[in-house]
Amino acid sequence: MKLCLILVCAALLYTVSAVKHRDLGLKLCSDSEGEVIFGLDGEEMWHADFSLEKGVMILPQFADPFSFAEGTYELAVNDIEVCRGNLGKSIKANKKPPIPKVAPQSSVYTKSSVQLGSKNTLICYITGFYPPHVEVSWTRNNVNVTDEASLSRYYINTEDSTFKLVSTLSFTPEEGDIYSCSVQHTALDRALTKTWEVDLALPGVGASVFCGVGLAGGLLGVAVGTFFLTKGNNLWTGAKSC
Secondary structure, eight states: OOOEEEEEEOOOEEEETTEEEEEEEEEEEOSSOEEEEEEETTEEEEEEETTTTEEEEOOOTTSOOOOOOTTHHHHHHHHHHHHHHHHHHHHHHTTSOOOOOBOOEEEEEESSOOOTTSOEEEEEEEEEEBSSOOEEEEEETTEEOGGGEEEOOOEEOTTTSOEEEEEEEEEOOOTTOEEEEEEEOTTOSSOEEEEEEOOOOOTTHHHHHHHHHHHHHHHHHHHHHHHHHHHHHHHHHHHHHO
């Protein structure tokens, strides 16, 4: 995918009560796709949804009321058109330079503490990749369950301008089940796969074993000490008899 980053401005730093904040504006385009995002302190606030043809606010409900000016979506559409126009010129002027590639890293973990038979969510966190396109697939006991999973939007890592996203899978843990999350990306020679297995130890077994070993060791020490003490007394008695 040929991508052109025409604006990554996090240019505003301001101080309120000695707290610094960072604004972010991100506009990306390719031959067929576009992305326009505005955020604050690394969190997305607004993005242009080109399939629904409108801007989408994603501030949490408890946040202070805030909205973008009317016409922001239309401006985003215009920016993507300009980006695509500049993309062809840039590729031609730079003689089709290779696209930089950074391979993703991933990890799999559960949303809540695991209890057999209780619904939970597996989270596959994928980060540090460029360009911003990955394919994610899930399996349960080697059976593909990707259709049951969800995939978040792409988010930018402001530290290095790579991308991240999250895929989630609702599941009910059963003993012995094995889940896997596989990621494919242009910077990878083969899929990056992380597995997660339902393996619950009996509660308190580790502590009980530890205490049992400690108790056995203590009793053995008492027995050995008693043996040598008795033997010592016998030798002392024999010496007096002589």
